[in-house]
Amino acid sequence: MRELLRSLPALSGTAPAFDAEAVPDDPLELFVDWFTTALSRGVPEPHAATLSTADVAGQPSARVLVLKDVxxxxxxxxxxxxxxxxxxxxVNPQAALTFWWQPVVRQVRISGAARFLGEEASAEDYLARSPRSRAAAASVRPGRELASVTDLRDAMARSRARIDEDPGFVLPTWQAWLVVPDVIEFWQGSLDRAHARVVYRSCEGGWSRGLVWP
Ligand SMILES: Cc1cc2nc3c(=O)[nH]c(=O)nc-3n(C[C@H](O)[C@H](O)[C@H](O)COP(=O)(O)O)c2cc1C
Structure with a gap:
């Protein structure tokens, strides 16, 4: 594996033109610009991001999920x-979201506290999902031990029947959450390693920003 890993290229995408010294005041504007560029340049599933959290002991944990709104x-x-x-x-609302858009050599790192968006937003999100994904969500017991794949398929079939019978059913454990950013970093890789890093920090009345060394 060592040889194989060292033989693989990194940063092999094509970075779009980017002037790190001419960015907008609002990081959201830059996020939307980078997101739509990623989409138009064929980045697969650009709305997938890694959400990192940590438990009460500080043990980190990360997983991929999809961004629902910004x-x-x-x-x-x-x-x-x-x-x-x-x-x-x-127990620890501090979280990070990381996007990696390989074809455009861009990474976006967001960190801040996460908060529950409430029952109404959660129900709205749940009902906007396809019947199949509502049934899948309704049949699982996240992280609990599963005795067999058949048990999962059976539970999904039961949930699907229930949802077809009652399309207004809302899974009470479905939740919409928001990561409220304190820091947003835009990173664009370069083959000469002169990577661009623009970091926005939330401050009184808006955002401050600056370049940082790669
Ligand atoms: C592309 C992709 C999209 C995913 N989207 C979600 C999602 O929107 N919400 C979610 O809870 N899990 C999603 N998952 C599953 C999570 O990665 C994870 O397995 C699950 O949420 C359990 O994580 P946890 O036990 O750390 O809470 C997605 C996984 C992948 C690979």
């Missing part, structure tokens, strides 16, 4: 209240 308030995702990530966030 706006001046923050970055929204949805998940099950019984999941490990929610257990973490309930």
């Amino acid at each position: 706006g001046p308030e923050g970055f929204a995702f949805a998940t099950d209240a019984r999941s490990a990530k929610v257990e973490d966030l309930e």
Whole structure:
């Protein structure tokens, strides 16, 4: 593996033109610009991000999920209240979201406190999902031991029947969350390693920003 890993290229995408010294005041504007560029340049599933959390002992944990919304308030995702990530966030709301868009050699790092968006937003998110994904969410017990794959398939079939019968059913454990950013970093890789890093920090009345060394 050592030889194989060392033979693999990194930063092999094509970075779009980017002037790190001419960025907008609002990081959200830059995020939307980078996101839409990623999409138009064929980045697969650019809305997938790694959410990092830590438990009460500081033990970190990270997993991929999809971004559900983004706006001046923050970055929204949805998940099950019984999941490990929610257990973490309930004792330690500090979280990070990391996007890696390989074809454009861009990474976006967001960190801040996460907060539950409430029952209405959670129900709205749940009902916006396809019947199949509502059934899947309704049949699982996140992280609990599963005796067999058949048990999972059977539970999904039962949930699907229930949802087809009652399309207004809302899974009570489904939750929408928001990461409220304190820091947002835009990173663009370069083959000569002169990577661009622009870091925005939230401050009284808006955002401060600056370049940092790679
Ligand atoms: C591309 C992709 C998208 C995913 N989207 C979500 C999501 O939106 N919400 C979610 O709870 N889990 C999502 N998952 C599953 C999570 O990675 C994870 O397995 C699950 O949420 C349990 O994580 P936890 O036990 O650390 O809480 C996704 C996984 C992948 C690979």
